[in-house]
Amino acid sequence: MSLTSLTDLPAPAKLNLFLHVVGKRADGYHLLESLFVLIDWADTLHLELRTDGQLHRHDLGPALPADDLCLRAARALQAASGTTLGVDISIDKQVPWGAGMGGGSSDAATVLLGLNRLWGLNWPRSRLLAIGEKLGADVPFFVGGRNAYVQGIGEILTPVSWPRQWLAVVKPPVAIATKEIFSSPLMTTRKSDAIVMDSVADTALELQKLLNKQCSEGGNDLQAAAEALSAEVQQARHWLVQAFGNGRMTGSGSAVFADAGTGDQPVAALPEGNLPAGWASKMCRTLDHHPLVGWAS
Ligand SMILES: C[C@](O)(CO)[C@H](O)COP(=O)(O)OP(=O)(O)OC[C@H]1O[C@@H](n2ccc(N)nc2=O)[C@H](O)[C@@H]1O
Numbered sequence: 001m002s003l004t005s006l007t008d009l010p011a012p013a014k015l016n017l018f019l020h021v022v023g024k025r026a027d028g029y030h031l032l033e034s035l036f037v038l039i040d041w042a043d044t045l046h047l048e049l050r051t052d053g054q055l056h057r058h059d060l061g062p063a064l065p066a067d068d069l070c071l072r073a074a075r076a077l078q079a080a081s082g083t084t085l086g087v088d089i090s091i092d093k094q095v096p097w098g099a100g101m102g103g104g105s106s107d108a109a110t111v112l113l114g115l116n117r118l119w120g121l122n123w124p125r126s127r128l129l130a131i132g133e134k135l136g137a138d139v140p141f142f143v144g145g146r147n148a149y150v151q152g153i154g155e156i157l158t159p160v161s162w163p164r165q166w167l168a169v170v171k172p173p174v175a176i177a178t179k180e181i182f183s184s185p186l187m188t189t190r191k192s193d194a195i196v197m198d199s200v201a202d203t204a205l206e207l208q209k210l211l212n213k214q215c216s217e218g219g220n221d222l223q224a225a226a227e228a229l230s231a232e233v234q235q236a237r238h239w240l241v242q243a244f245g246n247g248r249m250t251g252s253g254s255a256v257f258a259d260a261g262t263g264d265q266p267v268a269a270l271p272e273g274n275l276p277a278g279w280a281s282k283m284c285r286t287l288d289h290h291p292l293v294g295w296a297s
């Protein structure tokens with residue numbers, strides 16, 4: 001029997017445990033090296049099949065831009081597959097945007113994975129990745145579904161198994177446009193050296209050690225530019241440093257996070273009552289993998 005709906009599909013956010021800018025492509029996009037981890041702060045999507053070919057979105061929470069990444073993902077898959085089917089997408093937006101948490105990119109990936117099933121396409125993951133790459137730099141990571149060491153502009157993914165970790169996340173009430181940060185003169189002065197792997201025969205364990213080192217020493221090469229633009233980002237990071245002894249920005253901001261340990265409980269609680277009104281925060285945990293990781297081969 002064919003499917004007519006898929007409900008409660010998760011679209012989890014990501015954090016960049018470190019982020020280095022290591023170069024620039026001819027088209028102006030910046031080359032990165034970063035450790036991306038999935039966290040348990042997620043949007044929820046519901047997909048309802050339409051037989052008239054139309055694509056619609058319904059916002060169950062805060063209103064999204066009219067032509068958002070969910071609709072763009074659905075349109076791209078519809079065009080590439082030639083299907084005559086459509087969909088009603090309902091979205092409960094929980095992940096803050098303009099945060100560097102990849103919320104919109106994750107929504108797009110969940111739409112691709114869900115429609116691949118709802119429309120009976122059964123495409124392999126590689127074909128979905130090719131579509132995801134055109135939608136945004138972070139979409140391939142979410143389609144891949146595994147915590148990963150990420151290179152290029154986001155399309156070169158090396159899956160890593162990352163230990164379960166508590167991460168305290170704070171998002172000040174300022175949305176930062178990725179483009180603005182990448183074009184800041186402060187960013188270009190922060191070019192990092194590339195991580196050097198001895199040979200292609202390097203084991204997963206060696207990669208893990210290198211990544212651990214970058215996480216403990218490294219930072220985010222976009223942070224200075226974001227803090228120059230927004231005093232709130234700096235304020236949020238200082239607040240985390242006071243509470244947890246560390247704090248760092250994710251992506252191009254404005255969210256910041258602190259390592260809160262790997263035990264059964266976080267090393268400290270988020271003193272949320274101390275945050276100004278309008279600030280969002282959550283004690284998150286890394287996911288072992290995306291809940292929909294098995295949805296494409
Ligand atoms: C910085 C990260 O958050 C790390 O996860 C992402 O790479 C950002 O990804 P994103 O928000 O999906 O970005 P996109 O929507 O693809 O790009 C927005 C704009 O940011 C700039 N941009 C983005 C990514 C990148 N690696 N280099 C860039 O220079 C480009 O001017 C681009 O036009």
Ligand SMILES: Nc1ncnc2c1ncn2[C@@H]1O[C@H](COP(=O)(O)OP(=O)(O)OP(=O)(O)O)[C@@H](O)[C@H]1O
Pocket residue numbers: 064065067068069070096097098099100101102103104105107108138175176178251252253
């Ligand atoms: N489904 C969506 N959810 C959130 N934002 C969206 C969506 N579709 C389009 N956008 C637009 O994209 C912008 C960035 O959203 P998104 O959450 O992907 O980026 P981000 O938080 O900056 O994360 P990153 O930079 O890591 O990709 C928003 O300001 C919004 O206007």
